Amino acid sequence: MPGIGPRSAERIALWMNQSRDARPLEIAAAIGAAAETIRPCAKCAFFSIGPICEICSDPARNSELLCVVEQATDILPLERTGVYRGRYHALGGRIAPLDHVGPDQLRIPELLSRIDAESPREIILALGADVEGEATANYLADLLREKSLTLTRIAQGIPAGGGLESADELTLSRALSGRRQL
């Protein structure tokens, strides 16, 4: 398991076997139930217990905003910010020719049919700031240019709490070109 080496594994195993607080049968049942019940949401591909996840089926969520992410796991940090109240769509990866991942392997047809069905006002591309993220953003921008919606991308720039001296040149040049009016 990630982050658990042989020594930690031994400690956990002994604790499960010997501690009064440990409930190994319950833990085993919970892991088994999670493996059997958690499936990708049929709409957005986020982790879900039913066919449609809690975010997609929440009527309080703003259906006019659709945030496109690379992986379902990217939804977790965005949810932790607490500022986004729209819906998501996970592509299941990003365009990466060196890894032989092209647009055909991504959930792009599902994205297009969702846009037709739900008519969001804005699509927010929350893709990585690396080469593959750029390629995927450019591909989607070309694809969605004809649709009558606003297409945005999350900002690239200096991270919160940082000064200029800790930013690399590419980040600083993107922070300069993406400067915002006050």
Added chain:
Amino acid sequence: MPGIGPRSAERIALWMNQSRDARPLEIAAAIGAAAETIRPCAKCAFFSIGPICEICSDPARNSELLCVVEQATDILPLERTGVYRGRYHALGGRIAPLDHVGPDQLRIPELLSRIDAESPREIILALGADVEGEATANYLADLLREKSLTLTRIAQGIPAGGGLESADELTLSRALSGRRQL
């Protein structure tokens, strides 16, 4: 000296004393000359040999853009990006009440008289993304609101090359709120 501990210092001293390549007298003269000749530029406070630095006296620089930084050293990473061709103004610090630094200790009167003399079209605040940077940006925004110029701030968001999983929550929420139309 920063980054040079006792062992490195000994190695350098022995190299200066014993190596054929070492030119200790020239190095000593260069250090002495630099200490005597490098002064803050009278306009922008960047490192300068004459009264006015190379950037302020370069006629090829766009005088319509003025980039406000906290420290003169912040000009170095911005210059390394190679994308900015305007001028700079170093404040000599930032508003930090906990460190007893208020607006009075900063080169703000010099900034105002430069704006009156040079009438830049745009002021770019290239301040840090921490609490003190925010406070300084807000103070300057209030101060410059009446002037007929565009006031911008460099973007905050995910750094170049990074994915969503490596960004903290505050950075992600600023990347979301600062999203740009494609």
